[in-house]
Each structure stands twice: as C-alpha cells, then as structure tokens.
Amino acid sequence: MYVYDKANELAKCIKESSEFDEYKKLKDLVFADDKNKGLIKEYKAMQLKAQTAYMTGTEPESELMEKMQKLGEVLQFNKDVSAFLLAEYKFNTLIGDIYKIIGDACEIDLDLFKE
Numbered sequence: 001m002y003v004y005d006k007a008n009e010l011a012k013c014i015k016e017s018s019e020f021d022e023y024k025k026l027k028d029l030v031f032a033d034d035k036n037k038g039l040i041k042e043y044k045a046m047q048l049k050a051q052t053a054y055m056t057g058t059e060p061e062s063e064l065m066e067k068m069q070k071l072g073e074v075l076q077f078n079k080d081v082s083a084f085l086l087a088e089y090k091f092n093t094l095i096g097d098i099y100k101i102i103g104d105a106c107e108i109d110l111d112l113f114k115e
Contacts, residue, residue, distance in 0.1 A: 010098070014094070014095070014098070017094065019087070019090050019091045019094045020091055020094075022087045022090070022091075023084075023087040023088055023090070023091040026080065026083050026084040026087045026088075027084060027087075027088070029080055029084070030080050030081050030084040036078065036080070036081055039071065039074070039075060039081075040075065040081065040084075040085075042071065043068065043071050043072060043075060046064060046067060046068040046071065047068065049064055050064060050065065050068060
C-alpha cells in the first residue's frame, strides 16, 4: 500500500538523520557502562512517575522530585551522559514535530490536555 511505503520511507529518513545518528552513537557509548545505564533508567523511571502524577492532576511527591533533581545533577556532571540526554531531547523533538505534522494533516486534536 502506498501509505505504508511512504511510512517506511519516512522511517528510513529518520534513521539516516543526524539527530538519530548522534542519539544512537551516544546511547551506545553511555549504555556500555552498566552504572550509567542503571542511573539513566532510574532517572527515567522517576520522570515517568512525575509525569503520571501531573497527567492525573496531582502533584508528584516532593521526595520524588528531590531525588529526581539530585540524580539529574549527578548525571549532568558526566559529559557523555549529559551529551546523550541532549541528543535524546533533540531526537524526541524531531519525532514530536513529525507527529504534529501528521496530526495536523489528519486534523487530530493534539491539544487535548491543554486548558
């Protein structure tokens, strides 16, 4: 089907993008160290808990936010981890922009959670 062909073409373009290349390179570098990998996974788990709380209309526990802030500070001191987190942010921004373009074209209301 034509739409699937275009989707596969888009996926190929994304995989060949500089954003993905940088993200993948830094992810492989950082995740090769088990300590870094564990700390990043722990940080992301905390982020998910906080985001879940916000989405359900509650404030995340202050203890969670303090732990997340402290761990974030520790991660920022590692130049490779810091570079990875920035590359991940840029790549996620690219994917988000693409999703928005598709959503706009299909008239999908992405502002569902905005007041």
